[in-house]
Amino acid sequence: MNEERFFERLREDAQPLRFELDALMTTRIAAGVRGRVSGQPNVTGVLARWFRPLAASMAAVALASLLGMIWLDRQSAPAVDALASTSSPVEIAVAGDVYSVNP
Numbered sequence: 001m002n003e004e005r006f007f008e009r010l011r012e013d014a015q016p017l018r019f020e021l022d023a024l025m026t027t028r029i030a031a032g033v034r035g036r037v038s039g040q041p042n043v044t045g046v047l048a049r050w051f052r053p054l055a056a057s058m059a060a061v062a063l064a065s066l067l068g069m070i071w072l073d074r075q076s077a078p079a080v081d082a083l084a085s086t087s088s089p090v091e092i093a094v095a096g097d098v099y100s101v102n103p
Contacts, residue, residue, distance in 0.1 A: 021029075089100045 089102045092099045092101065
């Protein structure tokens with residue numbers, strides 16, 4: 001089978017698959033395009049387009065900071081426990097007076 005015959009047969013096989021647009025469909029497509037193009041943005045639409053990404057960014061920052069705080073708290077917990085487990089008293093000096101606190 002040569003190349004010309006192949007393309008001719010391909011066109012014949014594809015003929016039933018073609019979709020011809022009627023006048024109603026072209027009118028509906030044109031009206032949809034005109035509606036999207038000519039639509040004037042209103043205040044609520046503009047605010048929503050600005051607020052959604054801003055709120056999502058703030059939520060991501062809050063989540064990252066929360067996870068960071070949890071991680072730091074878990075990392076510093078052994079140091080606090082080791083400090084509390086010492087039996088020696090803690091001395092605090094304030095205005096020349098020394099106070100002793102037993103853990």
